[in-house]
Amino acid sequence: MVSRQAARLLADTPAIAEAHFRAEAEPYDARLRPDGYLNLGTAENRLLWDLLDERLASLAAADPMTEATARYAPLHGTGVLRERVAGLLSATCRTPLDADDLVVISGATGALDAIASVLCDPGEAIVVPAPYYGAFDTDLGGRSGARILPAPLDPADGFRLTAEAVERALKQAAAEGITVRAVALSSPSNPVGEVHGPEVLAAVLRVARDHDVDVISDEIYAHAVFGPHAFTSAADPAVNPHWAARTHVVWGFAKDFGLPGLKTGVLHTRDPEVLAAARAVAYFAPVSTATQHTLAGLLADPVWVASFLAAGRRRLGDSYGHLVALLDAHGIPYAPAEAGFSVWLDLRRWLPGTGFDAERRLWRGLFETAKVSILPGGAFRSPEPGWFRLCHTVAAPLVAEAVRRIAAHLEGEHGTRPLDDPSNGRHP
């Protein structure tokens, strides 16, 4: 018999990981396995490796692991990596970040677990605007025992973040006698890909302040912005003049640098007690010094970093443009995105029934029959069924094949509703 904590974790294994590994085991290949799976369920950016490959190889040759690298280092991150991350994020957040306020930890998952475990006792709650990154349930609640309370956003408004939705959830929790310790956001948002503007961020921070709750801003897609609006961090003094000490920012190398396997996340906090406690949690999930050495090397040259991130943004924008042109051509509607790796598809009209059961059935059909792995909105605590997250950051021919299969599957299921009927489209 295992502990209560273990039983909770076992009951709560993220479905995302499972679909990922199944799809990866038999991947589509135009020549070798044309009936293989197309994995567009995982938010991996496969468009960057050629930009990293040579740089990593030359770093490894010029600056290999030394005895000093292999030794014990501060378990909340080496000084050099924290200095360089602070340099990068100071520009991103438009405010000087102190390297001593950063905790390097095993992935953004580790950073989210750390801040949730530091802020919350079991049973206390974190409000999260929904739909949200589905693994938040595990990342924020799995070890801390915190409850995640969705703050539903409005489908009619494209699920845009509003301070009102956050405030409504906080008030409802208060009415139910639930102690809320934080509001957590993906910013830019995942799955929708919204770049939260300064006004809405300022309003959300004001609401958090009014209700005396901390803010956790997961900014792991901060540099993955390809739309017209610039990214604004929750740590930016322009939107956060009064709540900076209670605002904790999460970032990592998985998305912006396309290195998810390296499992390197950071937490930034200006609250000294939270910082000390987060360092104590990081003791349990430190990052290999060899990997920290590699990442510090990547960040050593700001000119290379700037050109790499700019190229990444261009490629993301091209990939998004390619996808939505295909979706438009097939009459598949979606919420327009400005950031991130995914598009939030609106497949409501093809649901074989009502409710999340119908969504699950459509998802299963797409996965088993069309062999396309995209994730159903239920996995993101979507306020309504029928939405799916499709990640487009793979080679363009795979995206094209996936959209072709999805369209064919939808047409097959509902032959009477032609896919190209423009009156059905929510978005052009």
Add this chain to the structure above:
Amino acid sequence: MVSRQAARLLADTPAIAEAHFRAEAEPYDARLRPDGYLNLGTAENRLLWDLLDERLASLAAADPMTEATARYAPLHGTGVLRERVAGLLSATCRTPLDADDLVVISGATGALDAIASVLCDPGEAIVVPAPYYGAFDTDLGGRSGARILPAPLDPADGFRLTAEAVERALKQAAAEGITVRAVALSSPSNPVGEVHGPEVLAAVLRVARDHDVDVISDEIYAHAVFGPHAFTSAADPAVNPHWAARTHVVWGFAKDFGLPGLKTGVLHTRDPEVLAAARAVAYFAPVSTATQHTLAGLLADPVWVASFLAAGRRRLGDSYGHLVALLDAHGIPYAPAEAGFSVWLDLRRWLPGTGFDAERRLWRGLFETAKVSILPGGAFRSPEPGWFRLCHTVAAPLVAEAVRRIAAHLEGEHGTRPLDDPSNGRHP
């Protein structure tokens, strides 16, 4: 205000880490800083790097990180690393280990946290023979909330492990109404450096079975054995015919491979539910795939591994021999060791008073005045004051300088008790 878990962790930061970083900041150098600190407090093996350096460099050149390496991998460890660790440890444990029964996680700390969190609810207990590796309190209890109950071993018997001591602690816990979920051991032992023989291991496993508690065997020093007795794993069927499913083995690359910064530990368990739950915990503390790739490369050639480990054992034995010759020459007694990086010094007669306060004062004098960092027995929950752990796995001249300073300090403090009076020595 932080959570109760965070407050517990903050109250409980291991003193070992603090002394380490302070001593490392101003290290002794015969020419450049002759009055610098000598850090013999940290169980790092500094005797192996020249054996690793070239091999790591040639691996990095021949088999660099690829796009596949940088991607998501199973969060309980890549298949190839688990296969190779299983191969290595199958020989060590003299029983075939299944790679699927291994969980790779951020350091032995992560592995200990995982198994403790899986087995124990907060307030439940783990019995640990004392003296024990001081960070067990944090590693096993910090996040799980488990209580650590020391099972005191007998100083008169050189703190050798006995099943009776374990059983006494289990019975006392039962009498006090405490639920014990496991017995945890360092094997070989740390700080004493005992290689536990088959008989005592079998007896401890029988006691665990009689009391229906799991066994956690931390075998991170399994290959660091230089004495006459061969290492026996708690997973070895010869000593564990009936309790294998309830015996969980921890290992890692920090000690045997001298790569503590790489923070790569493993947990082996044959209990399917414990395994599934440990994988779920590993989700929060996975190891960088780049580092797993490096370590899998290190293990790829069994001939190299065998010769590396054999060379490491020879160097350990030489280092130990050099240290104890110096201790003998200065009349400083100690418990003889057969494994590990440390010697357990008996400084009882130099205590400036009685009790652990006196031990703390002697420790502070050694650290502040003699500028030698060794760790006081209190940090290892020693059953009696006056014992200190000295790690000798650094360059021989540093060990010589440290013993010289320690002897001078002891003599200065207690000039009336000549250091070379053999009647004072517990051990020759």
